[in-house]
Amino acid sequence: MRRIVVLAALMLTLLAQSAWAKTIIFASDATWPPMEFVGPDKEMTGFAIDYMKAAGKEAGFTPEFKAVAWDGIFAGLAANKYDAICSSVSITDERKNAMDFSVPYFKVRQALVVPADSKAKTLADMKGKTLGAQISTTGHFAVKKADGVKDKSYDEVGLAIEDLFNGRIDGVVCDDPVAAQYALQNDKYKGKLKIAAVLETGEDEFYGIALKKGDKANLELINKGIEAVKAKGIDKELMKKWIGQ
């Protein structure tokens, strides 16, 4: 009898928990400052992390973040390892075929980072040079599309920046907040690197939360959260805090 009571109580608490605050597990490649990275206290932090926490508070879900390597992050989503990806995923048509996206939460452009003494002004000036980017990011796709540019793909954007700093490659293409973080704010690279250009690709690029195809319940919840954050102007505060504009 007692066992049944305990079991019932347990079930009830579980049910109640899921009714009050659903836990959504987000995968994140925490190597993308200032959007998502591991802070000095070994906790994942950054603009996107704060954004999702705020969205969770608004829409009534508890976000849980799981560190996952970028390479294979989409495969993990398809294999049910987590519910969503919150890792500066740009919404592209190819990706839309494989997964669903939330409403956009951040507008992003691709920036070209070069050594401070470089004279390059656009991507076209980099003809015959080697450009690095993180594997399978939109920056990497932009480099691949550029004429006469040799591309090099890295596991992490930080490794590409370090290689640029060490003089092995001539430039790095990555998302503009990340480029700004490395070229303008990072103590080590500040003054040694600069942003040569923000690339005009003709189309606007946005970050979205990636979800498994057909996952309506979580999609609605996340969308509700993002809309609420935008409506309350919390996103502006976060921009000021993490990106400084």
Place this chain on the structure above:
Amino acid sequence: MQTKPPVQIIEQHDGPAIPRKSDKGLVSAWWLSLIAAVGTLLYLILVEQGAYLRLIKFVPDGIVITFQVTIFSIISALFLGLLTGLGRVSRNRWINLIASTYVEIVRGIPLLVQLFYIYYALGRFVRVPDMVAAVVAMAVCYGAYLGEIFRAGILAIDKGQTEAARSLGFSRAQTMRYVILPQAMRIILPPVGNEFIMLLKDTSLVSILAVADLLRRGREFASETFLYFETYTVVALIYLIITLILSKMVSRLEERLSFYVRK
């Protein structure tokens, strides 16, 4: 009445049992693996087509890089390993100390960490191209392992061989070169061949240095198309085929050097 003495069982030996080589039969393990690997690959490319066909057009330059890294690393590691092995058996205390320290340090650091170190950490001071960094790291790592194998091979040769050669008027260097090393070669060939195959597979780690080898090409393809299953199936099959070719080359070499071995 007398009882019969108990039957005495006498075991007869013709010397130690020598296992029969597996590839002496009708079909050897090597051929079986090769046919399975090539057959599967051809089936995927010719019959399934689609993603597999696109993939096989995407990776060839990666295969070439993997080959290059392997060949250059094997040659430099052999050279480094021989030097280390000779250093480890040297009577000169300082040479011995240097060789031993090298082995102790390198053997104690994972290859992946060494790759990171040589490429990203030392990259500040020496700006070598990525291929050179990859080959140097592989050679330094495997040189230590090969050095130990060389040392074992040299120590396995009977001391009488040295004594005989020395009393015939060979110098120390000549004894090593004409008497000890040729015999040691035969002993160390199987473990050295094993190291070669390990080295080939470990070249997949250099993809961390943004070297566009087979694995990196595969990852680039997979991350763009989301065809993870297809990609890694093909990458695994290609690695298997290259490894099989290398292992055949090693076993051919073993046969040529096995004229002393009991058959």
